Amino acid sequence: MQRAEYLPKALARAGLNQAQQAAFCAGLYTARTDAAMLHKIDVQAQRTIRAHALKASALSAAAAAPGGLISAATIPADLLQYLRQLLLLGQKLAYLYGCPELTGNKGQLSSRGRLVLTVLCGVMFGQKDAISALNLLATLLKDGSLTEAQRTELKEAAIALSKDIAVNLGSMIGKELTRRGLSRLLPAISAVSAGTLTFYTFYPKARALQQELKRVLCLPV
DSSP: OOHHHHHHHHHHHHTOOHHHHHHHHTTOOOTTSOHHHHHHHHHHHHHHHHHHHHHHHHHHHHHHTTOHHHHHHTHHHHHHHHHHHHHHHHHHHHHHTTOOOOBOTTSOBOHHHHHHHHHHHHHHTTOHHHHHHHHHHHHHHHOTTOOHHHHHHHHHHHHHHHHHHHHHHHHHHHHHHHHHHHTTSSGGGHHHHHHHHHHHHHHHHHHHHHHHHHHHHHSOO
């Protein structure tokens, strides 16, 4: 997903006028912008979170509907769609709170994009290292006074943290897989339990990410 394609539409839905949209897309948005604009961004972010949470939940419920072994066989695919919704949402929230482009010319994630999304995913899963890495990335993105040596040092520190985050995510995703299996033990309620589990694990993760992005990207260094 490219920033230039997503952001203008999202800002228009948020109720920003054309001048505000242009300033935001040009990277001029900070917490010093009026509070009314920030409130509109927050509202749009919450709508986006709810839309992705409901979509992930509906897909989980549909996958679990048959119950039994058929339902169990869909668990890996269900987990993949859950993670896909988290990553798509993470990218959208990053753009809404001022992150620059994360993809290349062909719409594929750039190396910076992969680094940022790894960190965002870590934040959603509650990793403390991910909060530290996000602070480093925010400094890199916002502080134009850093020397090249300082930028290199901060980037290397963020990359080192992201490697630990990726390892820990593997363990956390394994636990998520187990929870999904347990939610489908009873065929009669597997669709309801799977959809509910998805919503109530997805939504808090997304809200936590929203608050961290708002804190680190919207505030001046």
